[in-house]
Amino acid sequence: DVKVTQSSRYLVKRTGEKVFLECVQDMDHENMFWYRQDPGLGLRLIYFSYDVKMKEKGDIPEGYSVSREKKERFSLILESASTNQTSMYLCASSPSQGYGYTFGSGTRLTVV
Amino acid sequence: SQQGEEDPQALSIQEGENATMNCSYKTSINNLQWYRQNSGRGLVHLILIRSNEREKHSGRLRVTLDTSKKSSSLLITASRAADTASYFCASDSGAGSYQLTFGKGTKLSVIP
Numbered sequence: 001d002v003k004v005t006q007s008s009r010y011l012v013k014r015t016g017e018k019v020f021l022e023c024v025q026d027m028d029h030e031n032m033f034w035y036r037q038d039p040g041l042g043l044r045l046i047y048f049s050y051d052v053k054m055k056e057k058g059d060i061p062e063g064y065s066v067s068r069e070k071k072e073r074f075s076l077i078l079e080s081a082s083t084n085q086t087s088m089y090l091c092a093s094s095p096s097q098g099y100g101y102t103f104g105s106g107t108r109l110t111v112v
Numbered sequence: 113s114q115q116g117e118e119d120p121q122a123l124s125i126q127e128g129e130n131a132t133m134n135c136s137y138k139t140s141i142n143n144l145q146w147y148r149q150n151s152g153r154g155l156v157h158l159i160l161i162r163s164n165e166r167e168k169h170s171g172r173l174r175v176t177l178d179t180s181k182k183s184s185s186l187l188i189t190a191s192r193a194a195d196t197a198s199y200f201c202a203s204d205s206g207a208g209s210y211q212l213t214f215g216k217g218t219k220l221s222v223i224p
Binding site: 004031033035040041042043045048050056058088090092097098099100101102103104105106108 | 142143145147152153154155156157160162200202204208209210211212213214215216217
């Protein structure tokens with residue numbers, strides 16, 4: 001069964017910490033995505049990547065960066081965590097344009 | 113930017129009844145997709161309908177697409193308690209777009 005694996009289900013970090021959220025897919029997909037999900041706001045796209053070492057900003061990139069050194073791994077980095085980044089973070093991948101996404105189980109991040 | 117908006121926000125029905133959820137979007141699309149999310153988990157891809165299709169079926173799911181009205185509907189027939197979840201529509205932004213924009217979802221409760 002195809003899989004997108006997010007390294008942590010729950011994470012608690014302190015304000016100002018640098019936080020790494022890891023996502024790995026085993027399907028040889030070209031495209032990978034990071035979304036955050038908040039009550040009342042739905043899913044919002046942070047960054048996506050359509051190839052190794054390529055990245056594009058989504059709707060809310062401020063305060064985040066990403067890294068994709070290998071095709072299977074897409075990391076989301078919170079440069080200096082703030083309480084307003086407390087959220088559910090969802091990673092997804094797709095084979096190419098025009099296909100459905102496969103999502104990971106999500107990482108619920110709390111910044112205190 | 114919110115491309116898709118679902119209606120209603122919440123829906124409660126008895127087991128065995130049909131559930132209909134609607135989605136509207138703003139710009140031209142290549143395809144529209146529906147996803148399901150069980151509480152606190154990642155999203156699961158249900159069905160994709162392309163802009164040149166009007167209707168698509170998958171098991172107990174029926175999706176329609178009206179590009180002239182920029183709207184779609186998801187019908188779940190003979191609902192079961194296990195269908196209780198949030199349902200999201202997601203659309204791309206036409207040719208050349210990699211990413212999907214998600215609506216805020218419809219929360220479906222199926223009462224046994």
